[in-house]
Structure formats: C-alpha cells, structure tokens
Amino acid sequence: MDDTPSVLDVEQISRLRELGQEDAGEMLRGMxxxxxxxxxxxxxxxxxxxxxxxxxxxxxxxHGLAGSSAVYALPRLRHCCLALETHAREQRLNEAGPLLDAVQRAFEEAAPLVMAELSAR
Structure with missing residues (x-):
C-alpha cells in the first residue's frame, strides 16, 4: 500500500467553502x-x-510551510516539509537537497490542482 499523502484534500477545500457566504469561491480563490x-x-x-x-x-x-500547507489542504506538501524540517532540526543537511526537491515537486503538483478545483465550483 502506498502511504504517500494525497496532493490535495478536496474534502477540506469543500469544508473551507462551506465556511463562507455565497461569494466564498472568489474569496477562497484569492486566498x-x-x-x-x-x-x-x-x-x-x-x-x-x-x-x-x-x-x-x-x-x-x-515548519512554516508545513503548517500553512495543512491549513490550505495540501497534505503531500505538508508531509515533505515535515520531513525536511526533521532533517534540519537533526542537523542532517546531507539529505536536505533531495528533500527540498520533493517539496518543490509537491508544490508544482499541487498548484494547478488547487486552482482547477477552485475554478470548478
């Protein structure tokens, strides 16, 4: 079984939409x-x-990017950031480059999915 977190938590985005008014879609898209x-x-x-x-x-x-990624429904980006944070706190910079590359890829995967999801509704 693959334990890799999903790129986008669509259910969380739906919950965020429900918090707003009729124009929540535009506000959420801007955020x-x-x-x-x-x-x-x-x-x-x-x-x-x-x-x-x-x-x-x-x-x-x-750490900051991991936290904001949790709020913005991006579990894979959060997961990659937490791994990078752990390595940094443990002073293990030898693996930091590849981990940051994973963070970059997670961001690049998430950005178009987020905007497509927000535009679809």
Whole structure:
C-alpha cells in the first residue's frame, strides 16, 4: 500500500467553502492564489539556508510551510516539509537537497490542482 499523502484534500477545500457566504469561491480563490504566490520565495530561502548550512532557518521555513500547507489542504506538501524540517532540526543537511526537491515537486503538483478545483465550483 502506498502511504504517500494525497496532493490535495478536496474534502477540506469543500469544508473551507462551506465556511463562507455565497461569494466564498472568489474569496477562497484569492486566498489560495496569495498563498501559492508566497511559496516560491520560501523555497528560495530554504535553498539559501541549505547552501549556507543554516539549519535553524531551514527548519523554521520548512515548519512554516508545513503548517500553512495543512491549513490550505495540501497534505503531500505538508508531509515533505515535515520531513525536511526533521532533517534540519537533526542537523542532517546531507539529505536536505533531495528533500527540498520533493517539496518543490509537491508544490508544482499541487498548484494547478488547487486552482482547477477552485475554478470548478
């Protein structure tokens, strides 16, 4: 059995929609757009932290992205960020590059799915 978390938690997005009013779709779309736009700079900061050997910054950035990914219904991105955070806290930078690549891939997989899901309703 594959234990890889799903890219997108559609049920959680539906619950977020239910919290809003009739125009919740537009508001939610805007929130997700701003969130997705904030991720590339975070990835850049993580790459810079790896290059500098700064595990504190790497752990902090990974932790922040993991938390926001949970809120924004992106379980795979969260899972990858948590793995990266753990390695950073344990000072294991030798595996940080491939883990950050996994974070990048999870983001690249999620972004179009999120926008398609929000546009579909």
């Amino acid at each position: 997700f757009e701003r969130y997705l736009e904030s991720i590339p700079p975070q990835l850049t900061r993580m790459r810079e932290a790896i290059a500098a050997g700064n595990t504190a910054v790497l752990a902090s950035e990974a």
